[in-house]
Amino acid sequence: MNYNEYKEAVKQLNIYAYHYYVLDDAITTDEVYDKLYHEVLSYENEHPKELLSDSPTQRVGDVITDKFEKASHLSRMWSLEDIFNAEDLEAWLKKTYKLDENISFYCEPKYDGASLNLIYENGELIQAITRGDGSVGEEITVNVKTIRSIPLSIMHKERIEIRGEVVIFKSVFEAMNRQRAKEDEDLFANPRNVAAGSLRLLDSSITAKRNLVFLPYGIGENTLTHKLLSERMEYIYSLGFKKPPQSAKCKGFEEIERIYETMNKERDSYEMMLDGMVIKVDEISSQIDMGYTVKNPRWSVAYKFPAIEKITTIKEIKLQVGRSGAVTPVAVVEPTDIDGVVVERATLHNFDEIDRKDIRIGDKVIILRSGDVIPKIIKVLVHERDGSEVKYERPTLCPVCHSELLQEEVLTKCQNLSCDARVVNSIMYFASKPCLNIDGLGIKIVEVLFKSGLVRNVIDLFDLTLEKLLALEGFKEKKSQNLLNALHDAKGCEHWRFINSLGIEHIGEVASKTLSIQFGFSWTGATKEQIIECEGIGEEMAESVLEFVRVNLSIIERLHEILQPKEPVQKEEAQENPFKAKVVVLTGTMSESRGVIKEMLEKLDAKVSGSVSKKTDFLIYGEDAGSKYDKAMGLGVKCLTETQMREML
Ligand code: IVH
DSSP, X not given: OOHHHHHHHHHHHHHHHIIIXXXXXXXXXXHHHHHHHHHHHHHHHHOGGGOOTTOGGGGSOOOBOSOOXXXXXXXXXXXXXXXXXXXXXXXXXXXXXXXXXXXXXXXXXXXXXXXXXXXXXTTEEEEEEEOTTSSEEEBOHHHHTTOTTSOSBXXXXXXXXXXXXXXXXXXXXXXXXXXXXXXXOOOOOOHHHHHHHHHTOSBHHHHHHTOEEEEEXXXXXXXXXXXXXXXXXXXXXXXXOOOOSOOEXXXXXXXXXXXXXXXXXXXXXXXXXXXEEEEEESBHHHHHHHOBOSSSBXXXXXXXXXXXXXXXXXXXXXXXXXXXOBEEEEEEEEEEEETTEEEEEEEOOSHHHHHHHTOOBTOEEEEEEOTTSOOEEEEEOGGGXXXXXXXOOOOSBOTTTOOBEEEETTEEEEOOTTOHHHHHHHHHHHHSTTTTOOTTOOHHHHHXXXXXXXXXXXXXXXXXXXXXXXXXXXXXXXXXXXXHHHHHHTTTOBHHHHHHHTOOTTOOHHHHHHHHHHHGGGGGGOOHHHHHTSTTOOHHHHHHHHHHHHHHHHHHHXXXXXXXXXXXXXXXXXXXXXXXXXXXXXXXXXXXXHHHHHHHHHHTTOEEESSOOTXXXXXXXXXXXXXXXXXXXHHTOEEEEHHHHHHHO
């Protein structure tokens, strides 16, 4: 083989793979593919300098990483607002039509997997980043290169971000679990978790074996000029990406409903799990006009599929003790497959619920699973009883520490602050994602650390050393060092995470952010009046903060000293200017994209809105201004050209 033949062979292998993995339509046999593959491989071994970056040999995943670096998306990754029924759809359409009555829509499945952003430059895949918080995610390029439905190179030279969902097919998931059951390993909970987990494996050779599939659903930064989203997506598919199993362009309520019904009816027959249908405004110009709320595009919505119900039997009722001491009953049910997920437990909320529904052990029940939520029991099939069912007796003692339980309204609580379950769960919470996000502190490890006496509270975590860990059963050098590194990385965390990790009752992620931004490091000194003034914080929450600070101030200070959180940056108020605190609407073509002008105005503290109303202070218009200009004139809103606006500044 010479260099030209090598190049041709790589091209041919990629064509074979495209037909096999993207089009689901093989054009050769494994034997032919393997033979050529080995010829390519041996050429590369002999001429390592000539290796082509899109050679299929680059997909085997022989990279072992010790951690993933953070990376920024070029443009933000949004989430979607959910709707659940025809009424919601009608309301959404009404809002959407307000901005433009002539729009059409593009509908495609909502895949249930893990979102991923691919950045291509000069036609080459240069970075693959998980969604993260929408702005910053983790760079997992080495793992993503093992996914065969993601082209390593594309015929598009300008920089582009291609977004999509990584999924694992239901059949693959089931086969994996059958294998795991045989080997007596823990079963995976659902395909989505496997997809997300496989993307973040440190050993890319394992990712390579997971048969992940990438389904594109959108574009981030780009230089495309198509006027319709559907055209853009066709273009993306033509670059070598997989098409959705079903998609449609349509207009109006009736057509959308019809497509939704069909997709819902056929969802079982698709290879991947779907949890709804996404509706998107097809005209890019209207998308730009409509813009975004803080979290979601206004031009798109996720129409969720109804939850799925199944009949199963209650085998047992177990008790869980949370970090607040609340004891909750959980039904252990006969394992049941609900749309690809094996359900083994259902929440019972509290003991009143068991009485109210008269749930007995041995009962046949209908359970419902919808999206992310833990399955719940919606009905007991009383007529199926044969007399062998056993009534459940409410506990009076904590199942873990055996101290007496107290009834606080609907909650049954263990009062013992040092109850093992409460302490272990507080440590778990401290390390969880929305708190300090300490990798490697799973329930099993926390239990071992706690039982050994090494860690009796969160502060003890930071006194751990390699010697102490190595003395524990099951702690090898690597695992111990990883844990110590993860704990070390928690230092310098964002300040709101620090507040959130304290586990103050009623204070979650959003309230922690508010407290952090509002008061910075002096949040422990805020008065009740000051706290209540914060948006979204009421009296009960404020009291909870004050009480927590009163009891735990020295622990808070000690933890602050250990963690050294970053001082939150206060958003600087813009200087006085004619647009400060004014409602501004942009329309028509301007010298720069409207997004850029919007950002500039927002920096001046203007509120940029998508539609003209009585509340609008200024309309700023460019060329081809249409109905918004007419409406603004009609309402007597002050209309400025872009140049006039700039002059005023
Ligand atoms: S569009 C501009 N389309 O759902 C809006 N998202 O709830 C960005 N998802 O983070 C999303 N299938 O991971 C879009 N056909 C689809 C999707 C889809 C699945 C996921 C995606 C996103 C989440 C939003």
